[in-house]
Structures are given as structure tokens and as C-alpha cells.
Amino acid sequence: MKWEGWSLSVDRTAIEARAVELSKRSIKKASKVEALTHILQMIDLTTLEGADTQGVIKALCHKAMHPHQRGYPSVAAVCVYPNLIADAKAYLNGSTVHVASVATGFPSGQVPMSAKIQDTEAALRAGADEIDMVISRGEFLKGNLEFVSDEIKAIKKICGDVHLKVILETGEIGSLEMIRQASFLAMTAGADFIKTSTGKISSAANFLSVMVMIEAIRDYHLATGKKIGFKPAGGIKRAKQAIQYLVMVNEILGSEWLTPELLRFGASSLMNDVLMQLEKEQSGQYQSAPYYSLAY
Amino acid sequence: MERLAVQKTYKLFINGQFTRSESGRYIPLDTNQGTVNLCRASRKDFRNAVQIARPALATWSGYSALLRGQILYRISEMMEARRNDLMDRLTELPDLKESDPTKELNAAIDHVLWYAGWTDKYAALCGTVNPVTGPYFTFSYPEPMGIVGIVAPQNSPLCGLVNVLMLAMLSGNVSVVLADQRFGAVAITLSEIIATSDVPPGVVNMLTGDRSELLPHFYSHMDVNAIIHPDRYEELSQEEIMNLFKAEGHNLKRCPQLAQKSELEWQSEPYGPIDFSKLTETKTVWHPAAMP
Numbered sequence: 001m002k003w004e005g006w007s008l009s010v011d012r013t014a015i016e017a018r019a020v021e022l023s024k025r026s027i028k029k030a031s032k033v034e035a036l037t038h039i040l041q042m043i044d045l046t047t048l049e050g051a052d053t054q055g056v057i058k059a060l061c062h063k064a065m066h067p068h069q070r071g072y073p074s075v076a077a078v079c080v081y082p083n084l085i086a087d088a089k090a091y092l093n094g095s096t097v098h099v100a101s102v103a104t105g106f107p108s109g110q111v112p113m114s115a116k117i118q119d120t121e122a123a124l125r126a127g128a129d130e131i132d133m134v135i136s137r138g139e140f141l142k143g144n145l146e147f148v149s150d151e152i153k154a155i156k157k158i159c160g161d162v163h164l165k166v167i168l169e170t171g172e173i174g175s176l177e178m179i180r181q182a183s184f185l186a187m188t189a190g191a192d193f194i195k196t197s198t199g200k201i202s203s204a205a206n207f208l209s210v211m212v213m214i215e216a217i218r219d220y221h222l223a224t225g226k227k228i229g230f231k232p233a234g235g236i237k238r239a240k241q242a243i244q245y246l247v248m249v250n251e252i253l254g255s256e257w258l259t260p261e262l263l264r265f266g267a268s269s270l271m272n273d274v275l276m277q278l279e280k281e282q283s284g285q286y287q288s289a290p291y292y293s294l295a296y
Numbered sequence: 297m298e299r300l301a302v303q304k305t306y307k308l309f310i311n312g313q314f315t316r317s318e319s320g321r322y323i324p325l326d327t328n329q330g331t332v333n334l335c336r337a338s339r340k341d342f343r344n345a346v347q348i349a350r351p352a353l354a355t356w357s358g359y360s361a362l363l364r365g366q367i368l369y370r371i372s373e374m375m376e377a378r379r380n381d382l383m384d385r386l387t388e389l390p391d392l393k394e395s396d397p398t399k400e401l402n403a404a405i406d407h408v409l410w411y412a413g414w415t416d417k418y419a420a421l422c423g424t425v426n427p428v429t430g431p432y433f434t435f436s437y438p439e440p441m442g443i444v445g446i447v448a449p450q451n452s453p454l455c456g457l458v459n460v461l462m463l464a465m466l467s468g469n470v471s472v473v474l475a476d477q478r479f480g481a482v483a484i485t486l487s488e489i490i491a492t493s494d495v496p497p498g499v500v501n502m503l504t505g506d507r508s509e510l511l512p513h514f515y516s517h518m519d520v521n522a523i524i525h526p527d528r529y530e531e532l533s534q535e536e537i538m539n540l541f542k543a544e545g546h547n548l549k550r551c552p553q554l555a556q557k558s559e560l561e562w563q564s565e566p567y568g569p570i571d572f573s574k575l576t577e578t579k580t581v582w583h584p585a586a587m588p
Binding site: 284285286287288289291 | 343346350513516517518519543546547
């Protein structure tokens with residue numbers, strides 16, 4: 001099966017076997033500290049709740065800049081709703097932490113195109129450094145691929161140099177072949193990153209969809225020479241899971257992808273687990289959640 | 297043809313399930329009936345047990361005191377029902393010196409019943425209405441400490457274990473128990489009883505393993521709130537004791553001093569309300585008596 005010259009075949013059995021094999025890599029001691037420090041710097045610390053307030057954003061930004069008293073590096077970005085970008089920018093002033101904003105009718109994307117454009121323009125005006133857009137899964141599932149491609153192109157045009165992450169919401173897309181197709185669709189339409197999930201449905205990032213997406217990124221890179229970033233998101237709560245994804249990216253895409261410019265983790269509670277594991281490696285003591293500030 | 301009996305490996309009891317150690321290690325245990333295999337827990341098994349125990353705390357301490365009492369009562373029922381099994385484990389022990397197994401078992405069951413009766417009564421003794429000089433009340437009442445690491449007594453195979461475990465359970469604590477290595481088969485049999493007594497998964501986690509390997513982790517884990525280790529001074533060198541004290545100090549673990557007991561004393565005297573309060577934190581609340 002092909003689409004626009006891209007092979008869409010997915011060997012499910014082989015991918016399952018490889019995912020299992022890669023997820024069993026044992027990363028210990030110094031390598032673990034190295035991996036965790038990488039992951040920390042790749043986190044998009046996220047809060048996307050209706051109940052978010054300026055106070056929540058202030059705490060989130062502080063945590064993003066100053067993860068721990070031991071002085072671990074800050075995270076890559078905070079990810080918030082468009083209404084809170086200006087506050088996040090103010091709190092992060094002078095730091096290296098970016099402000100990413102969801103846009104285009106997040107999380108469902110079920111709003112008119114004009115609203116998606118307005119949503120994105122407002123986010124950019126407020127100062128967003130990165131945009132996380134959702135695709136219209138309904139149109140994609142209907143087979144209206146041109147619609148999805150056009151909307152990504154339109155949003156990318158507005159974004160210009162601002163990094164655009166395209167959320168596929170793999171849990172709603174269905175088969176692995178369709179996830180591969182959506183990945184190519186997003187990359188050819190101009191996505192800088194492809195992202196697994198919104199985090200708003202129960203079926204979020206998992207080994208198989210992640211494997212399919214990074215293999216698509218690899219194939220796109222081999223064919224075009226362009227490096228597209230990858231962002232697993234949703235349900236990544238444990239440092240161990242994040243290390244498994246890191247291993248997969250390293251094995252399939254190579255170590256050049258192990259940078260915040262090309263790999264991000266969309267998460268909230270992951271950060272504290274990473275800090276707890278780092279602290280365990282430093283002190284030798286297993287850690288306790290109440291000793292860590294809330295990650296929103 | 298003679299039938300070949302199925303030999304049992306005594307698994308760890310973590311999260312309501314009987315699992316082997318993640319390390320794959322085991323300890324051969326000599327009994328009067330031959331050698332049996334116990335799992336040898338690793339620090340990761342211990343860590344997993346603590347991780348599981350944390351959410352179980354909300355469930356167990358959220359149960360009404362009456363329900364906790366009913367569940368402890370059910371444990372005594374199940375011990376009675378599995379009397380023969382427990383008797384076999386006790387009589388297999390090569391070095392049960394002073395007491396006979398029947399007395400040990402009877403006392404253990406009776407003591408569980410004692411603690412079951414206390415669950416909805418101890419708060420009345422351990423809590424108070426405080427005297428104040430103003431138009432308000434203050435009340436103090438006991439709340440569970442949280443996750444209790446229990447290092448089971450070395451001189452009492454069942455009764456000692458039951459006493460320290462029930463002491464933690466009755467006030468709503470959850471526990472990770474390190475059974476004495478020699479009495480591991482008894483402890484895991486007791487876990488099988490607990491597993492069929494409506495105790496929520498994760499409330500009691502039973503490990504068998506090497507003390508010198510696991511004790512430093514029991515004492516240093518930041519998410520363990522208290523340690524019961526009734527005979528901790530007997531087995532350890534001065535240096536080991538100091539290291540444990542240093543480790544426990546990091547998160548101000550409570551390490552209540554409980555009276556050291558002989559094998560026969562474990563059978564004769566269960567813990568009372570003074571000891572119950574050693575595994576509780578006191579919360580005091582203020583309430584206005586009337587509008588001025």
C-alpha cells in the first residue's frame with residue numbers, strides 16, 4: 001500500500017518484537033543519570049486544564065526553570081493554553097525555557113478553520129515560541145486527507161519560523177498503517193515535530209504507535225534529508241517509560257535526535273519521577289513523592 | 297506407581313499477589329520435613345512493595361474502623377480454618393525451643409481477635425478533648441502514620457509476627473514486612489490467609505530475604521514513615537546500628553521503642569493502647585463553641 005510515494009506497510013509482528021526488545025534495555029548507574037538528565041531537558045512541562053489559573057502557571061514556570069535545589073537543568077518548555085501564554089512569558093522572562101501553546105481547537109480540533117487560524121494567530125501574538133496543533137481526526141478518518149494536509153499547511157504558514165508540532169492523536173486514528181500515513185501527511189505538510197497524543201483520551205502514547213511514528217520519521221529523513229522532531233505525550237508518568245522511548249529514538253533515529261530540538265516529552269507528572277530517580281542515584285535513598293513540589 | 301507430591305515455592309506477597317523475586321534468587325530453608333525454597337527478595341522487590349503500599353494507604357485508612365475490625369476478625373477466622381496448615385509449618389521448624397506449636401498458634405489467633413476488637417475503640421483512649429480557656433473546643437485524635445516497615449521478631453515464628461503486623465494494621469497503617477528468614481514459610485502461609493480475608497491488595501506486603509541486605513533500604517527509604525524492629529539491637533554491630541539510625545533520620549522516620557519480648561512473652565501479652573499510639577500521628581483540630 002502506498003500513499004504519495006510513501007510505503008504505508010507496517011510489519012506489526014516485527015514492530016512488536018522490536019518494541020519489546022528495546023523496552024527491555026537495562027540502563028543503569030552513570031548511563032541512567034545521563035539519560036534522565038537528557039529527558040529532563042526534553043520535557044514540555046504541561047498543564048492543560050480548564051481550572052488553570054495564573055497561580056498555577058506561575059508555579060509551573062518556577063518548577064520548569066528551577067527543577068530542584070540540587071541544580072538540575074531546566075526543562076525545554078512549558079505547554080499551556082493560549083489564554084495563559086502571556087503570563088507564562090512574563091514568569092519565564094530571561095530563562096531558556098520556551099512557551100509552547102496548544103492551538104487549533106485543542107483537543108478535539110472540531111472547530112471551523114477560521115477559528116483554528118484565529119486561535120493560532122492569537123497564540124503567536126501572545127508570544128508563543130512553539131505551537132502544538134491537533135489534526136482533524138474526523139476528516140482524516142473519512143479519507144479527506146487533502147483537508148488535513150491543507151489545514152497543517154495553513155497553520156504552518158501562519159507560524160513561519162515558530163516550531164509547529166502536529167498532534168496525530170494516535171489513539172483515535174486506528175490502525176498502525178493509518179498512524180504511519182498520518183505521520184507522512186503531517187511531515188510533508190510542514191510539521192517540525194509530530195506528536196502522539198493530546199493526553200486527553202485514555203489511549204495515549206504506547207510502544208507500537210511510537211515505533212511506527214519514529215520509523216516514519218526515519219524513512220522521511222532517508223528520503224528527503226529533513227530531520228523531523230518527535231514528541232511522545234500522554235500517560236508518560238514514569239522515568240522508566242521515558243528512558244524506553246529514549247532508547248527507541250536512539251536506536252531507530254540515532255543519537256543526533258537526542259536533543260531538545262528534535263525530541264520532547266509532553267508530560268506533567270513525569271518530571272517529578274525523573275527528579276526522584278536522579279536524586280536516588282545521587283543519595284542512594286529511594287525517594288518519596290511528598291518531598292517534591294507538585295508538577296501540574 | 298508412587299505419586300510425586302507437588303513441592304511448593306514460597307513466593308513473596310506483594311500487592312495481593314504471590315510473586316517470585318524480580319532477582320530470581322531463592323533461599324533453601326531446612327525443615328524437619330526436608331528442604332523448601334523461599335524467594336530471596338531484592339531491594340527492588342522492597343521498592344516495588346513500598347510503591348504499591350502508598351496508594352493502598354488511602355484505601356485502608358479510609359475504611360471505617362468497624363470495617364477494619366471485621367476484616368481483622370476475618371483473618372482470625374481464616375487462621376482457624378487453616379489451622380492444620382499453620383500447625384504443619386510450625387511443627388516443621390527445627391529450632392522452636394521453648395513453646396509448643398499448639399500454644400503458639402492458639403495465642404496468635406487469640407491475639408488477632410484482640411486487635412480486631414480494638415480498631416473502633418482505641419481512638420477513644422488515644423484521642424482527647426483538650427482543656428482550653430475560651431469559647432472553642434480542641435480535639436486530638438489519632439491518624440495512621442502511613443507506610444510501616446516491619447522487621448519481624450526473630451524469636452517467635454507466628455505470634456510475634458502477628459502482633460507487630462496487627463499493631464500496624466489496626467489503626468489504618470499499611471506495611472511492608474521482612475519476615476524472619478527461618479520463619480519464612482510460616483509468614484507466607486499467614487500471607488495466604490491475609491490474601492483471602494478481604495484485606496485490600498498492598499495493605500500487607502510480605503518479603504522473605506536476607507536481613508543484612510534489606511535492612512539498610514528499609515531504614516533509608518524516604519517513603520517509609522515508620523519502622524517496627526522489636527529486636528533490632530540483638531543482631532547488629534554498633535556500626536550497623538549507627539548507620540541505620542543515620543538513614544532513618546533523613547526523613548525523620550518514627551522508630552517506636554517496643555518492649556523486647558521472649559518467645560513465651562509474645563504468646564502471653566499482646567500490645568495495648570499505649571503501643572497502638574506509637575504508630576499513630578495525633579491530629580488536633582480547633583472548633584468554635586459558640587458565636588460571641
